[in-house]
Amino acid sequence: MNLKEFAGLLGLSPTTVSRALGGYPEVREETRRRVTEAAKRHGYRPNRRAAALASGRAMAIGHVIPTALNQEVVNPVFADFISGAGEVYSSENYDLTLSIVTDGSEDRVYRQMAQTRSVDGVIVHGPRIGDQRIPLLQELGLPFVVHGRLPGEHAPFNFVDIDNIRAFHKATDLLLDLGHRRIALLNGNLDMDFACRRRDGFASAMSGRGVSVDPDLLFAGDMSETNGHGAARRMLEGPNPPTAFLVSSLTMAIGVRRATHELGLRLGQDVSLVTHDDVLSYLANGPQDAPLFTATRSSVRAAGRRCAEILIEQITRPGLAPIQDIWECELVIGASTGPAPNA
């Protein structure tokens, strides 16, 4: 059923029907009621593509997920983020188009999106230091929201991020307060902005107490279980092992736990661990009331929701000043931290 047929059914012109459905003021209230009701009864819905073509609004948001060519790690955080965003989209009647793109060819995708106006805006995932995508999107004039941000505080674009510096500063303080001095940092790749900030938060907390950072206790790389395990194992078996770990993801923390178990060490007693927890739906940090790991916590699903809201806001009201949300992480105390062994 198309508009013309449906309008014929009602004895109205397509124009009037379109306006009634679109909420325009030029139709009588009674007419509108008649139209919307008939639409429901006959199951009429305007064709998305036709509407998009005619109006210029795509009613769609693009998510571009970069994936490394070599060993494609899809950021697991992504599933939760997108499900948060998806809630907003469906309630606002936007579609979500997803592109999986191998690193580097993102340009092409963005350009195409902008050119064919196939989306009204995009979400930028996993921003990297010196990320080319952001200037590109600005140049293209395509509204966007970044999940995360870039170094240098005040670039004028929308983003939602957590206060990584503060979170890791607080986490480090916690460990320092417990008497730990040899603290290892297992971080994400340092070409990611969040990893740099976490490192900075860690470093400033350490130097704030006059404790030096041992470069041997720093790891930066893919935040996989295997890497967490490998790094922890190496450090713990080294000549001067850490008494505590500060870890950037729960997955990695699980690897650390494996390493400590293999070496007969007990978490929270022999070795302490604080991790960041994205509150992924399928990888809970233990039961609600008794967190497994002490953790800095912020829901990535909530971030997804917020990003979506901001983007739609920016799309519907062009010219709005950039919205920059920086969220505080909660610090939850779990079973993985305790006083330093020889404190």
Add this chain to the structure above:
Amino acid sequence: MNLKEFAGLLGLSPTTVSRALGGYPEVREETRRRVTEAAKRHGYRPNRRAAALASGRAMAIGHVIPTALNQEVVNPVFADFISGAGEVYSSENYDLTLSIVTDGSEDRVYRQMAQTRSVDGVIVHGPRIGDQRIPLLQELGLPFVVHGRLPGEHAPFNFVDIDNIRAFHKATDLLLDLGHRRIALLNGNLDMDFACRRRDGFASAMSGRGVSVDPDLLFAGDMSETNGHGAARRMLEGPNPPTAFLVSSLTMAIGVRRATHELGLRLGQDVSLVTHDDVLSYLANGPQDAPLFTATRSSVRAAGRRCAEILIEQITRPGLAPIQDIWECELVIGASTGPAPNA
């Protein structure tokens, strides 16, 4: 730049340009070359929506992800699956539109997709026993491929699935061969087809050796770390603990591992464990050469790729017989299995 302008630039009619770009045979090879080259140089790309509208093909595939209303667990498998499918889509020039839908309101989404023809086909994720989506899609005449399948072998629809029965039969046999008799099964929710099949494979292997299944050693539920831990812990502390676990996901297996460690048991010695491994990119089963867990293995990313291929095949060649792929799982021996303690 639109088609008319671009065609004007070349001194050709829009028709010819469209045909040249579309690969139709009615244009001279030289003309086609001239057109494609100019398109590249000027960065001309046909507007997707306009093309879709005119041709009736949406050039888009829909993925509908159900998410439970209560505590929305987004299947973590999904990220990898979709990245596999995404590869195919981008190489075949299809878009991927994603809908996150709360359980139950899927009908509406599918109907809308069919009605507005906003996608050419859909992928069905996480089929449940008696899933209403499949008859609905058949009724709507929308091409679809199911990742997984339904009970009752030969329903005529496309699917890609692993041979769950065989995989878990083999895994059980392995444990039985090692002398285990008290084997626990930690499974997914039994309203999922794959969980039933795995249970059947397990049960038939057990009864094939005359070993009875203890209902106290059966768990079925969300395949989370927490559930794996809880179930294992409960069973291991019970009066008649299992000597081996057969587990439906790596995440859950990690929970089991935690439980065994807490109780001072060593995996592969005091307790054995075989898990299914979806080869998720961010949750590797240890290093390549030394798997952590003994596992039945099948890449969900590969499944995503294959589903996408099949769907596109069905879309471009309507009337094709249903394609039903059933994949054999590999059984990889890791460090988590060993002879039964008192064997």
Add this chain to the structure above:
DNA sequence: TGGACTTGTCAAAGCGGTTTGGAAAGAGAA
């Protein structure tokens, strides 16, 4: 040389909406 076939190109009619620029009808004012 002329008719039948190809081949390469084009004009124009959609696809299913939105939106602009009226027009008819009714209300109020002069």
Add this chain to the structure above:
DNA sequence: TTCTCTTTCCAAACCGCTTTGACAAGTCCA
């Protein structure tokens, strides 16, 4: 009564592409 506004609706022009049917030019064969 006539004129000017509103209000409510409509006809028609797009949006940018695909595709059908027609046509000119070229090829082949009789």
